[in-house]
Amino acid sequence: MKNEIKKIIIEEFSKLITNIEDDFKKNYKKKNHNFLLSELDDEMTANMVFVSSFESKSGNAIQECARRIAILKYGKKNVPRIINPHNLDINNINIDEENLREQLLVTDVDLDNDKLQSGIQGFMTLNQAKGRGKNRTKCNVTQNTIKELLDLSKYKDGKIHLKPVDLAFFDGNDWNIIEIKAGGDLDSSNAPGNAKKMLTIYVGLNCKNSKLYFATIYHKDGEGNNWSGSIKKYLSYPDMFLIGSQFWNKILPDGINFKEFTKIYGEAIKEINLNSRLRLMIQDCIK
Structure with a gap:
């Protein structure tokens, strides 16, 4: 290995x-x-x-x-180039799978639907961290609460939609959808858009047995330290995060x-x- x-x-x-x-x-x-x-x-x-x-x-x-x-x-079967858990018919879609340099989510959910996007935005606004100091409330966008968003998968238009994903794999129990950044030091203007993109992909996957993670390839604040990042306002930490060693240990073969x-x-x-x-x-x- x-x-x-x-x-x-x-x-x-x-x-x-x-x-x-x-x-x-x-x-x-x-x-x-x-x-x-x-x-x-x-x-x-x-x-x-x-x-x-x-x-x-x-x-x-x-x-x-x-x-x-x-x-x-x-296993290769569980880390496919084309992520199609609902076995949607893509025979008429021109996808050169052998030359893909990314993974693609196949969905019949209209991810650009205004009501769907409004629903995600409303969910984020309701559950994001608020206030400061003693009055601060933690973010409530967790692996459990995001399941509410699957109701938005009803917005379909009879078409097949493709969405790039940084990394996706099935671990035997759940689909894991992972957004990968270097250190994850997003500025405050980029963080909400990144979180919304992740939640949109989650809705498109439309699987109850699925988890969503924001991952970094290294711990910018040093392994063992608390990780700081503006996206923690929009995704619950540490529930929705795989930082540095946590990310690699999630995907490395047993024994390494x-x-x-x-x-x-x-x-x-x-x-x-x-x-x-x-x-x-x-x-x-x-x-």
């Missing part, structure tokens, strides 16, 4: 680094127009370009790693924990020569 996980990381992150290499010089040259960076030396600027590109483009690589790792634990996974990741990154390839990219730009 360790070798399988390493292979997954090597394959997905090799694609990522190649993608960064392809447009690194172009992105570096764009920084020449940013006067705020004019006093920084070329190597420092190039490092900033790499970090920015790595963080912005790593999302797809992480999602694919997570999906493939989840297959090791739950988060600590071991980080070691495997480090070994894989060394094997794809990330540091040497970064140095070559920088040298090629600043020479």
Whole structure:
């Protein structure tokens, strides 16, 4: 299993680094127009370009790693590309499943229906955290209360709708729908929209045996510490969250924990020569 996980990381992150290499010089040259960076030396600027590109483009690589790792634990049948728990007829829908780089939810619920969206918004407003200090009331959007939203699945229009999902798998008892972020440090303007999107997908899945999670690939406040994030106003913490090690331990095969996974990741990154390839990219730009 360790070798399988390493292979997954090597394959997905090799694609990522190649993608960064392809447009690194172009992105570096764009920084020449940013006067705020004019006093920084070329190597420092190039490092900033790499970090920015790595963080912005790593999302797809992480999602694919997570999906493939989840297959090791739950089996390919339970981590499908096409999520169609109600066996809806999609023979007339043109889906190139072999070339998909994401999972797709198939639903007959009209997720853009005004009444459905209004119902979700009303539910969020009623149950979100309110007040401050001693007068603060906790968010009541929990794995239990969101089942109320399944009543909104009645809004159907006779069509098939597709919705991208970061990660979805069936664990033998429940469908798990997971929104994946890097550190999860959303600003206050993005948090409600993100929560609403997640709840919309939950309604589209339309399964009583299902759970919804906001996950982060690392704990931005440090493992073992309380996680802070504006989305906690709209989703009950910790019930609706998988932060850092909790997320990876949820999908890692039995016998491999988060600590071991980080070691495997480090070994894989060394094997794809990330540091040497970064140095070559920088040298090629600043020479």
